[in-house]
Each structure stands twice: as C-alpha cells, then as structure tokens.
Amino acid sequence: MLSLLRRKMLYKGTLMEISSSNLLPLLLGSVGLIILFRLLQSMKDRAIVQDAVVVITGASSGLGKECARVFHAAGARLVLCGRNKQKLEELVKELTGMVNNKSKTHTPHIVTFDLADLDAVRSSAHEILNYFGQVDILINNGGISYRGNILDTAINVDKDVMNTNYFGPIALTKAILPSMVQRRSGHVAVISSVQGKIAIPFRSAYAASKHATQAFFDCLRAEVEQYGVKVTIISPGYIRTNLSLNAVTGNGSKYGVMDKNTAEGYEPRVVAEAVLTTVCRRKKDVLLAGFLPTVAVYLRTLIPSLFFLIMTARAKKERKMKDN
Numbered sequence: 001m002l003s004l005l006r007r008k009m010l011y012k013g014t015l016m017e018i019s020s021s022n023l024l025p026l027l028l029g030s031v032g033l034i035i036l037f038r039l040l041q042s043m044k045d046r047a048i049v050q051d052a053v054v055v056i057t058g059a060s061s062g063l064g065k066e067c068a069r070v071f072h073a074a075g076a077r078l079v080l081c082g083r084n085k086q087k088l089e090e091l092v093k094e095l096t097g098m099v100n101n102k103s104k105t106h107t108p109h110i111v112t113f114d115l116a117d118l119d120a121v122r123s124s125a126h127e128i129l130n131y132f133g134q135v136d137i138l139i140n141n142g143g144i145s146y147r148g149n150i151l152d153t154a155i156n157v158d159k160d161v162m163n164t165n166y167f168g169p170i171a172l173t174k175a176i177l178p179s180m181v182q183r184r185s186g187h188v189a190v191i192s193s194v195q196g197k198i199a200i201p202f203r204s205a206y207a208a209s210k211h212a213t214q215a216f217f218d219c220l221r222a223e224v225e226q227y228g229v230k231v232t233i234i235s236p237g238y239i240r241t242n243l244s245l246n247a248v249t250g251n252g253s254k255y256g257v258m259d260k261n262t263a264e265g266y267e268p269r270v271v272a273e274a275v276l277t278t279v280c281r282r283k284k285d286v287l288l289a290g291f292l293p294t295v296a297v298y299l300r301t302l303i304p305s306l307f308f309l310i311m312t313a314r315a316k317k318e319r320k321m322k323d324n
C-alpha cells in the first residue's frame with residue numbers, strides 16, 4: 001500500500017516536472033505529430049482517388065457539384081451525371097481551368113440522364129462502362145426532396161420521388177455492379193440522409209425513399225463484401241444547397257422555398273470532403289449530423305415511444321404555423 005502511494009507521488013512528481021518546464025515543446029511536438037498524421041492520411045486518400053474512375057450523380061449542383069470539385073482535385077477521372085447538360089459543361093469548364101499542384105487531374109466526362117427513367121439509367125451505365133472500361137467509385141448522390149401532407153399527396157408524387165431517389169440509384173448500381181464483381185474491386189457510395197434513419201412529419205415520400213435506400217445498400221454491403229466490393233452509406237443532416245428550393249409538393253408543383261434549416265445547414269464543401277475521406281477509409285455507415293438529429297436517431301431505436309411523441313408534437317406545431 002505504502003509503495004503504491006510512493007509510486008503515485010513519483011508519477012505526480014514527474015507530471016509536475018513536465019508541466020512546469022517542458023510543456024511548450026511537448027505541446028508543439030504533439031501538434032506537429034497530429035499535423036503529420038493528418039498529412040499522411042490525406043496523401044493516402046489522394047493516392048486511392050488518383051486516376052480512379054469516379055461516377056457522381058447529381059453533379060450539376062449542391063453536394064454533387066462540390067464532390068466533383070473535391071474528387072477532381074484529388075486526381076479522379078470523373079463522370080459527371082445529371083439532367084442539365086449546360087450546367088455540367090460549365091462545371092467541366094471550371095474544373096479544367098483550376099490550377100492544381102498537388103495531383104495530376106483529368107478532364108471530366110459528362111453523361112446526362114434522368115434518374116427516374118430506368119431505361120436511360122441502364123443505357124447510361126453501359127455508356128460509362130464502354131467508355132472507361134470500369135468504374136472504381138460510384139457516388140449515388142442525385143435526389144429530390146418533398147414537402148407535403150400525406151392526406152393531400154397524389155400517389156404519383158410518391159412514385160416520382162421513389163423513382164428518383166431509390167429506383168434510379170439502385171438501377172444504376174445494379175448495372176455497374178457486375179463489372180465490379182468481375183474485377184473483384186469497386187466501391188458504391190450513396191448519399192442518404194438523417195431521414196433515412198428517422199422519419200419526420202411532412203416528408204413522407206422523401207423519408208420513405210431514404211429509408212429504402214438505407215435498407216437496400218445495407219443488404220448490398222453484406223452480399224458483395226465477399227467479392228471485394230465496398231458499400232458506404234452517408235447520412236447527412238441539413239446542407240446549404242438548393243434541395244428545399246427544388247423539392248416537390250403534394251400536387252407535383254415545385255416547393256421553391258429556401259428553408260431556414262437548409263440555409264443554416266452544413267457547407268457543401270465540408271460534407272464533400274467528408275464524403276472523400278469516408279469513401280477512402282472504406283467506412284460502412286456514417287451519420288454526419290449535429291447533436292439533436294443524432295440524439296433523435298438514438299431515441300428512435302432506444303425509446304421509440306418518446307420519439308413518436310416528439311414527432312406528433314412537431315407535426316401539430318408545423319400545422320399550426322401553416323394555418324396562421
């Protein structure tokens with residue numbers, strides 16, 4: 001007992017010595033080590049992406065556009081997908097005009113198709129494979145949101161949202177997957193949402209499409225791991241993009257409002273960089289959200305009755321605000 005006490009004092013004595021005379025060099029050394037570690041990790045990430053064929057859907061705006069910037073800078077051979085050819089061409093112009101001293105960069109290739117048109121999705125996948133011979137990383141990002149009350153929403157709106165957010169991405173994945181399995185290599189990433197893990201009122205079609213996405217890609221991960229194909233699901237909270245402006249309402253019209261939550265959301269650049277590191281580090285499932293949404297996700301699993309109460313109160317509050 002006595003010897004233990006003495007050792008403790010000695011330990012404390014050493015600490016005191018360090019804190020009084022050597023604290024600054026120790027701190028500087030630790031910071032230096034952290035910086036070196038980060039630098040080595042980012043070099044490793046770049047090496048994975050350098051020259052890789054990376055397909056990004058929804059590359060014409062928001063998160064997809066930012067992912068294009070980040071992956072291009074890291075040296076990827078990009079395939080930029082979307083419906084708007086002009087916007088994609090402007091992005092290619094911007095990317096090819098960028099000066100990059102860190103990586104060898106490539107001129108991106110454009111493929112236009114509507115994710116809701118499954119035949120177009122399949123033929124575009126074949127076009128990409130014919131052109132590049134392979135896809136190393138597929139980033140299923142393109143999507144649309146929804147604002148509406150279930151009672152007033154036409155079933156065609158639910159179908160449209162499901163086609164764009166779920167059937168389109170899974171059709172693209174299924175068309176590209178056999179070539180990945182054959183090569184015993186490839187990575188499928190999907191941008192889901194916090195709403196793929198919890199359902200919030202007045203987002204039924206969107207939350208349903210993201211829950212389906214989570215389920216499909218969880219199944220896929222388990223099924224293709226043995227073939228060397230990796231699957232990553234990224235579920236962000238609000239991001240400052242045009243998502244709410246482009247959202248569809250219950251009667252199929254455009255919502256056209258920049259919501260406060262969206263405007264105050266994450267910078268797309270921050271999320272795009274997280275997508276790069278998440279994919280490079282082969283993470284399986286990543287929630288990119290603040291404190292409250294994270295608590296809400298845990299609450300949904302651990303105390304569902306409380307979560308449902310909170311959501312009912314939220315629906316009541318939102319309806320009241322709309323009525324006033």
Ligand SMILES: NC(=O)C1=CN([C@@H]2O[C@H](COP(=O)(O)OP(=O)(O)OC[C@H]3O[C@@H](n4cnc5c(N)ncnc54)[C@H](OP(=O)(O)O)[C@@H]3O)[C@@H](O)[C@H]2O)C=CC1
Pocket residue numbers: 057058059060061062063064081082083084087113114115116141142143144145164191192193194235236237238239240241242243244246262265
């Ligand atoms: N912003 C946010 O708060 C959050 C967004 N997300 C997810 O991030 C992803 C990207 O959205 P974000 O950047 O925010 O929103 P944007 O509206 O800015 O971008 C959506 C992209 O998807 C494309 N797209 C939409 N519909 C179709 C379609 N039918 N066929 C082909 N492409 C289509 C658009 O291309 P175009 O119209 O030019 O064809 C556009 O490039 C989505 O999956 C979204 O669910 C997840 C969590 C939070």
Ligand SMILES: CCCCCCCCCCCCCCCC(=O)OCC(=O)COP(=O)(O)O
Pocket residue numbers: 145146192193194195200203206236237238239243244247259261262292293295296299310
């Ligand atoms: C301390 C205990 C309190 C616990 C309270 C927890 C309940 C808080 C509710 C939080 C709800 C968060 C919703 C987040 C939604 C989100 O981030 O969605 C991302 C999107 O995909 C945005 O799409 P949208 O079209 O809805 O803008």
